[in-house]
Amino acid sequence: MAAIGIHLGSTCACAAVYKDGRADVVANDAGDRVTPAVVAFSENEEVVGLAAKQNRVRNISNTVVKVKQLLGRSCGDPQAEKYIADSKCSIVEKTGKLSYEIDGKLVSPEDVAKLIFSKMKETAQSALGSDVNDTVITVPFDFDENQKNALGEAAIAAGLNVLRLIHEPSAALLAYGIGQDSPSGKSNLLVYKLGGTSLSITVMEVNSGLYRVVSTNTDDSIGGTCFTEALAQHLASEFQRLYKYDVRENPRAMMKLMNSAEVAKHSLSTLGSANCFVDSLYDGLDFDCNVSRARFELICSALFNKCIEAIRKVLQQAGLTADNINKVVLCGGSARMPKLQQMMKELFPLVELLNSIPPDEVIPIGAAMEAGILLGKENVFLDDEMLSVECSAKDILVKAVNESGDDTFMVLFPLGTPLPARRQHTLQAPGSNSSVCLELYESLAKSLVKEDDKFAQIVLQDLDVKEDGPHDILTVLTMKRDGSLHVTCTDQDTGRCEAITVEVAS
Template identity: 85%
Template sequence: MAAIGVHLGCTCACVAVYKDGRADVVANDAGDRVTPAVVAYSKNEEVVGLAAKQNRVRNIANTVVKVKQILGRSSGDPQAEKYIAESKCPVTEKNGKLQYEIDNKLVCPEEVAKLIFSKMKETAQSALGSDVNDVVITVPFEFGENQKNALGQAAGAAGFNVLRLIHEPSAALLAYGIGQDSPTGKSNVLVFKLGGTSLSVTVIEVNSGIYRVLATNTDDSIGGVCFTEALAQHLASEFQRSYKHDIRGNSRAMMKLMNSADVAKHSLSTLGSSNCFVDSLYDGLDFDCNVSRARFELICSPLFNKCVEAIKKLLQQVGFTADDINKVVLCGGSARIPKLQQLIKDLFPAVELLNSITPDEVIPIGAATEAGILVGKENLSLEEEALSIECSAKDILVKGVDESGTDKFTVLFPSGTPLPARRQHTLLAPGNNSSVCLELYESLGKSPAKEEGKFAQIVLQDLDKKEGGLHDILTVLTMKRDGSLHVTCTDQDTGKCEVITVEVAS
């Protein structure tokens, strides 16, 4: 049985296929194993991938980049506002939904993501030689319900049959078979993911094949693009030194330099130096500059330090030292940088650093492995089945009222709770009320629950009033592995009951 795993990142997408017991990344029609998550629109066609990225200089207002950052978000979201401010392709709000304005037409982010997923499906099916549609999609740990739904819908619209959404750190562990080789052992694994636009560091406890997230932090202020920008700024200084022109204020020239810096950055992961040549960079002047790996490392030194500090901070958060970590998994394209790998090795001198799988291919390989597990379930042993246990991404809280009448939030499922999980909660409400409303919220990390975090409510109506007494409502919540939440509320006096299911709670 064959199946597919897809990782749609902010800057790139990658697809792997599971066949004959192993998962492998497959190359697209251009021969590249990673496809830029860029979609360019023209009057006659939509172009996905490298061609769209390379042509962005000439078609910037009609080229969509980093769609994952806005997918499933609304205009009040700080992340969405930041994206809108930086986007060269105009974004507007219509009927409460954010949409791109392209050639006087409105295009929703899900439509853009659908085109990227279609490209991934085409790439996978071409490699398999068959119309396999079963897929596992990866999502960042911090994605909420709306973002997961939007991602799943876009994949479905592209013709995929989505078997499951799994968190990126879990996929990274699956790629290396962590938990499979010694299902009875207990270990702590640090997953370091440096993607195009963000850095995520996660500590996962692996115990008897079950993954439990102990802590995770995402920093949106650092990503692969920061390294590219730093190198582009250096190239702009070199151009100014040679030709006495400062091109930093010229967006077209800087975009050309960014493209050249991006190519050089990738080359410097395997070569000692790289040549940056830009034809007619500014005012008809060609630019030719050689950059050594040592120079690149010096330019990016503050960024490397920031990455290492993020690891130290997370270890501190969980009360660990480097000795408490048994394995470190590297993923994300920028985790390929040799200097960064060396600094992480120095931080964990006695720990196995897993980088034998190319870091930007780890997550899709894990997704394809999970897809293979799901499509071949009947052949699995119990240990392998236990591998696919997920964790809740966010705190799930219930809102109540304390004795003084102040809102009180109780955490029922802390983030990182292994799934499936079941919780009971007793809700006490004034007896003179004829109805009782239970409200559920989600919250990330230490931030308090906010009104926009409310994702479900269940109302018990027509209750018998109890003068001077309290309604005693027993609530049973069951969260399944896919994150769906089943809630039952029962009035203990009358047996009156209400039930809801929230498709993806966390």
């Protein structure tokens, strides 16, 4: 019995195979265990992986990168608009769908993803020596139904039999056997994924072998590419210092520096220094520069701090501290960086940091293990429930007022939160008020919250006026699998309580 686990990231893809009770990542035809998620088109062929990435300097307008960011999105989506603005490959809208325009032909994002999945399938089958197609595919928590469907359809078009779509943090826990080997007892785990284009942090509760999401957040403003860009800018400054030429406005030269910076960044995860050499960078001039790990960490110090600060925000959102976390699981290629791991150990001094599996291999290994578990069950293909996970379809937010008197919104249930789920929130209101109103809003992730997005409110009246501080209103929100939301508000001083149930919150 054999099966495949595939993780398609924004910048890289990775496949693992499950056989004889264990899961292992397999190397591609170039000998690499991770394949760049890059597809280059020419008149006669499509090239996937490292060759496409290396040739991008010469074929930039016909090379597709980061296709995962466009899958399942439509024109008008803020993330899609950002992707289109940054893309060097022309993207057009036709009959309501976005497609790449390559040499006069339209290529859909699903077709690009299909080529990457085909490459992963070939890699896995070559390692297994047989035509195994049973596969589990990983998806981020913040993927909506359209994105999940697009990803699944691309995998099916590549000839894969998709057993299940599994969330990336759950796959990470499976890779380490968390909740499987010793299912009794309750613990909190933090899954930290720093990929090429985003940072995703998820706090999960494991109880009797079941996973529950406590809090999750994805930041698209930081990823491994940001570290590469920072190093590339440093190299451009060094070139200007040596040769008095500024290459920052030269796209071709900067892409060469980005390629060199990326190789150096990877080397600095294991070595104390790395050499950056670029042949004919500008006006026939070669560039050679040595960068130490200490220099790289100094250049990227603000980025490292941002990566750690994001953890504190998620813990605060979950109502937890670092001491409440039992284990931390590292995922994503950029989580290999020694400085980041050192800072995480300082934040969690008493917590086990799980990084024995290479971070960029954790998620596909977990997916392969899930595939093995599913194949071990009878009638797996007849159980439609196994192909989907009930999740909140929108962000559920609570409205508050900050010290300046401005409205602020806190996300309580992020889009994609598996259901059922429960959250606790303490709302503070001026002690001079005799009533407090809690307002709940729903919104698509990353979009601005408008007054029209309000779907429920609950009012606590006849409160005792206080002069020595604010009212503390404990709010407990429980969202069931059917999307209904039960809200209870309790005044901490008097015990006065109000409750409502919204039939379909999201």
